Structure formats: structure tokens, C-alpha cells
Amino acid sequence: MPGIFISFEGPDGAGKTTALQNLVPLLKACTDEELVVSREPGGSPISEKIRKIILDITDDHMDDRTEALLYAAARRQHLIDVILPALNDGKIMLTDRFVDSSVAYQGGGREIGMDEVAKINDFAIDGHLPDLTIYFDVTPEVGLARIRKDHEEAMDRLEQASIDFHKRVHESYLKLVKDNPQRIVSIDASQDPDMVVADALAVIQKRFPDVFNGGN
Template sequence: MPGIFISFEGPDGAGKTTALNSLLPKLKALTTQEIVVSREPGGSPIAEKIRDIILDVNEEGMDDRTEALLYAAARRQHLIDVILPTLNAGKIMLSDRFVDSSIAYQGGGREIGEKEVASINDFAIDGHLPDLTIYFDISPEVGLSRIRKDHQEAMDRLEKASLDFHERVHDSYLKLVKANPERIQTIDANQAPDKVVSDAIKSMQKRFPNVFNGGQ
């Protein structure tokens, strides 16, 4: 079987990482293909080093375009080190964030241009988009309230950004959803966690019925 690439996206506080961790054992029971899970920024040794720089709360002087370029650089290394080898081996690649995050956060949130950031990342990913993107949607207000409640002291540099920033991020995500209806499937992240996980799995089963079918 060919490899499958699925990314998970959403504003801060949407609970996508928690959902990914919860649905993983359920997915493993539904397929005979090996599943590899990774994250962005990071996922490989060099990309993780870039992640440390990007999200460091002490790096307040970082230029917005520098930030966008660092994300693209980390993504390229992650693609080469993890994603492509996984797909070439016929495995299922699940990535916590991918290119849509940069377009939303740097292009929209930082206001340096969604098209400009997409262009930088087109060079980085060289045409390797996910086969399916699960987008966990939640309002910026609810997302930020969740973050501040759950890990106020551990918030990274982007999570600490203003509400206006997160509203722009959310707006950019909605534009991406509208522009990519075949690739991006939206999950209501306001629902109970079990329902969020269930809806995400149903989206994957609908797109790949011959893969997530319990090995039948």
C-alpha cells in the first residue's frame, strides 16, 4: 500500500494534540499499516533545535519574516528526515501541524502575507502536501481561555500573543478551509473530547475507507 500523509491543524487551545494522542490507539486498531506520529515545528533533531529558537519566550526581538523562514526551514528538514521516508516505506504519517500553520500564524497572525508565506513554504515542501488535513476549529477566545487555564506558566511565545493576533490566525484558517475543501476537513473542537476524536476518525475513514477498516 502507498503511504498516507495526514496533518492536524487548529488554533491554540483547540485540543488537536490531545485528540491526536487519544485517537492514535483507536486508529492502530483500524489499520494494518504502521503509523508514525510527529510534530511541527520539530520532529527531527535539526528541526527540534529550530523549534527551541522559534518558541523561546525570551526571543522577543525576532523579526516576523525571520520567524516565517525558520518555520519553513524546520519544515523542510522534517520533510526530508521523517515525512518522506515514512511515506516511501508505505506507512501512515500523522503530523501535528504542517504548512497550513505557517500560512495562518505567520501569514495571517503576523500580517506578513498569506501568499508570501505560502510561497516560502512551496519552496520548502516541494509539492508534498498532506493527503488529508483534519482542522479542529474553535474560537480564539475559547482557545486562549483553555490555554491559560491548563498551562499558564508554560505558554510559549505564540500562545502569549494578543487576542487580535489569534483572531487573525483563526480567520486565516477559515480561508484555508474554504480554499481547500477536498483536503481540509473541519471538526468542531467545542464538543466533548470523545466526540471530537470520533468525528476525526470518521473523517479519516471516509477519505481512506480501504485503510481504516479494521484490517478487513
């Protein structure tokens, strides 16, 4: 069986990371295939080093295009080190963020241009888009309120950006959902967390019924 590549996307505070953590055991219970779980930026040793540079709150003078290029570089290394080996072995690859994050955050949020950032990442990923992307939708106001409640003292450089930045990110994500209906499925992340996980599980089972059919 060829591998399956699923990415999880959403603005800051959408709860996708927690949802993914809670989703993994449910997925393992309904398939016999091996799951590989990773994240971006990061996911492999070199990519994690780049992550530290990108998110360091002391790097407040980083040029926007430098930021976009660093994300693309980290993504390329993650693809080579983790994603492609998993897919080539027929495994199920789950990643917390992938290319859509750069298009939304740097392309839209930083106003570099969604098409321009997409082109940078086309070079980095060399055609390897996810088979399915689940987008956890929440308004910037709700997402940022969640972040401040949970870890305001540890907010990273992007989380500390202005509300206008986060509104542009959200609008960019909505455009990506509209423009990629075959790949991206949006779920309401403002619901109760258990409902969010249930919706994500249902989306995956509907898309890949022969793989997530109950396992043993």
C-alpha cells in the first residue's frame, strides 16, 4: 500500500496540536498501518534548529522574506528526513502544519504574497502535497484569547504579532480552503474539543475508508 500523507492546519489557538494528540490513539485503534507523527517547523534535527531561529522572540528584526525562506528550508529538510521515508515505507504520515502554513502566515500575514510564497515552497516540496489537509477553523479573536489564557508568558514571535496580522492569516486560510476543495476540509474548531476530534476522525475515515476501517 502506498503511504498516506495528512497535514493539520489552523491559525494560532485553533487547538489543532491538542486535537492531533488526541486523535492519534483513535486512528491507531482503527487501522493496522503504522502512523508517523511530526510537526513543522521542525520534525527533524536540522529543521528543529531552524525552528529555534524562526520562533525566537529576540529575532524581532528578521526580514519577512528571510522568515519565509527559513520556513521553506526547514520544510525541505523535514520532507527529506521524515515525510518521504515514511511514505515510501507505506506508512501514514501525520504532520502538524505543512506548506499551507507558510502561504497563510508569510504570504498573507506578512503580506509577501500568497502566490510568491507558494512558489518558494513549490521548489522546497517538489510536488509532494498532502493527500488530505484538515483545517481547524477559529476566529483570530478566539484563537488569541485561548493562547493568552494558556501560555501568554511563553508566546512565540508569531503569536505575539498584531491582531491585524492574525486576521490576514485567517483570511488567507479561508482562501486556501476555497481554492483547494479536493484536498482541504475545514472543521469548526470553536466547538467542544471532543467534537473537534470526532469531526477530524470522521473526515479521515470518510476519505480513506479502506485504511481506517476498524483495524483488527
